[in-house]
Amino acid sequence: MRDRAALVPIELVGTLRGAMFRGGDMISQFGLRALACGALVSLAAMSPAHAEGTYEIPAGAHFNQEKLGRITDFFKNEVATGKIAGANVLIQQHGKPVYHEVFGVQDVVSKAPITDKTIFRLSSLTKVITSVVAMQLIQDGKIKLDDPVSKYIPSFANVKVGEEKKAEDGTKTLELVPLARPITILDLMRHTSGITYGFYGDSLVRKAYRDASIYAGEFDLAEFAERIAKLPLHNQPGALWQYGHSTDILARIMEIVSGKTLFELEKEKLLDPLGMTDTGFFVTEPERLKRLAQPLPNDSNFRVGREYRTEVRQKWESASGGMVSTMADFSRFAQMLVNGGTFEGKTYLSPQTFELMASDHAGKDSGVERDYFYFPGDGFGMGLGFAVRTDPGNAKPPPPGDLGELKWDGASGCYLVVDRKQDMFFLVLQQTPSERQRVQRTLKQLVYEAMEK
Numbered sequence: 001m002r003d004r005a006a007l008v009p010i011e012l013v014g015t016l017r018g019a020m021f022r023g024g025d026m027i028s029q030f031g032l033r034a035l036a037c038g039a040l041v042s043l044a045a046m047s048p049a050h051a052e053g054t055y056e057i058p059a060g061a062h063f064n065q066e067k068l069g070r071i072t073d074f075f076k077n078e079v080a081t082g083k084i085a086g087a088n089v090l091i092q093q094h095g096k097p098v099y100h101e102v103f104g105v106q107d108v109v110s111k112a113p114i115t116d117k118t119i120f121r122l123s124s125l126t127k128v129i130t131s132v133v134a135m136q137l138i139q140d141g142k143i144k145l146d147d148p149v150s151k152y153i154p155s156f157a158n159v160k161v162g163e164e165k166k167a168e169d170g171t172k173t174l175e176l177v178p179l180a181r182p183i184t185i186l187d188l189m190r191h192t193s194g195i196t197y198g199f200y201g202d203s204l205v206r207k208a209y210r211d212a213s214i215y216a217g218e219f220d221l222a223e224f225a226e227r228i229a230k231l232p233l234h235n236q237p238g239a240l241w242q243y244g245h246s247t248d249i250l251a252r253i254m255e256i257v258s259g260k261t262l263f264e265l266e267k268e269k270l271l272d273p274l275g276m277t278d279t280g281f282f283v284t285e286p287e288r289l290k291r292l293a294q295p296l297p298n299d300s301n302f303r304v305g306r307e308y309r310t311e312v313r314q315k316w317e318s319a320s321g322g323m324v325s326t327m328a329d330f331s332r333f334a335q336m337l338v339n340g341g342t343f344e345g346k347t348y349l350s351p352q353t354f355e356l357m358a359s360d361h362a363g364k365d366s367g368v369e370r371d372y373f374y375f376p377g378d379g380f381g382m383g384l385g386f387a388v389r390t391d392p393g394n395a396k397p398p399p400p401g402d403l404g405e406l407k408w409d410g411a412s413g414c415y416l417v418v419d420r421k422q423d424m425f426f427l428v429l430q431q432t433p434s435e436r437q438r439v440q441r442t443l444k445q446l447v448y449e450a451m452e453k
Helices: 029-046 065-080 123-139 154-158 185-190 204-211 221-229 246-258 262-274 327-338 351-357 436-449
Strands: 086-093 096-104 161-166 172-177 380-382 387-389 406-409 415-419 424-430
Touching: 065 086, 065 096, 065 436, 086 327, 086 436, 123 185, 123 246, 123 262, 123 327, 123 351, 123 406, 123 415, 154 221, 161 204, 172 204, 185 246, 221 246, 246 262, 262 327, 327 415, 327 424, 415 436, 424 436
Parallel strands: none
Antiparallel strands: 086 096, 086 424, 161 172, 380 387, 387 406, 406 415, 415 424
16 A cells, blocks of 8 residues: 655646647647646645745755765664665766665575665556556557547446445445546546555445455456456546556556557567666566565565565556566666656657646646545645645655655555656665555655755
8 A cells, every 4th residue: 555645746837838739639638728737736836835844945956975874874774673675775866876875685585685686576666657658658649638448448438436325324335326427548547537446445345346356367457457347436537536456447548559468568668768678567587586676574465455476477467566677777767757758868758748747637626536545645746647746845744855746656665756856866676565654754854854955
């Protein structure tokens, strides 16, 4: 399960007209309206930015090397006290590392040291990779944000919403009601589809997910989408931010429009061009298995309702949580995001596409409600694949950050923060489901405390 305070806001939207590509209607009128809405939300969020007690460092800050040493002290203590097996931590600014240290071992059994080629399970950081490739397909005109999901997967035209009814004796029943409107690609990308997970919360819809054995047997994304389509939605599309398998349904649509498997598509569009040679879904080769990081033996339950064994090749390529990567690979992906969609002279996302992705699409005027399970957390909106910071001072828990910060993490402990205002990202790769939230909050605090004007 995700920490409630994990996401990031958007940069100010520039020329909205640029979001409509000439000759290609790449981003629909609906998408353009969403971008405009995101700009208004960002402007509103910026107004209290200089209020007492808020945090926002001016652009052009640099790192104090002595203060960065506190990060080293913290992680050395985490390993020494047996809280984590190890970690790889990188802070990169202006395209160059300003801090890069490894701690502990990749596996306490083999005691193999961590390197930049150590392979880590990304868990939900997989969603960010999937979403970037989806934005490339939007950019290419293959899909549009306001496309209904049922256009590609017809069974989603018949899904129902599960509304809980409470009797006088306190018993609850689930009433299935029709969709108020179709689920769209936008809903899948900002987690407002009503599709959920069964491993957190106690609603009757989540119980239906747990009881449905959706992970049973051998299945691919096509079969998985059909299994999800048989289940009730947790809420009406667009009504509530709801974490779940939306990204897997998005991935199935990506397969349909491309005629390729998800991994084939990602290799072609992103992984191979970026040089991410160790990033994928499975680690079965003997040489790569030796580089696979493992959590501490007493910390091996990732608590996500299933066991996704990356060491066993399966048909299902989990677009929401199944990928693995290395620091050598993922740092290239992170730098591409810092650059706004470009890396080493190649454009992956145009400025307009990146701006659309990094905008808040779940803000004040979006109609999206938030409950206790709004994992981005207070002070953050939702972009198309990751959180977007919309308030520099009111994020809870309180580690600081700049407006427009982009972030996401995963149940395995991996954590990415992109701060384009400071031309910087930081990334920790670790395998520690039980300690990750505390480690992530502490790391973020130490990173920003080491920054000076």
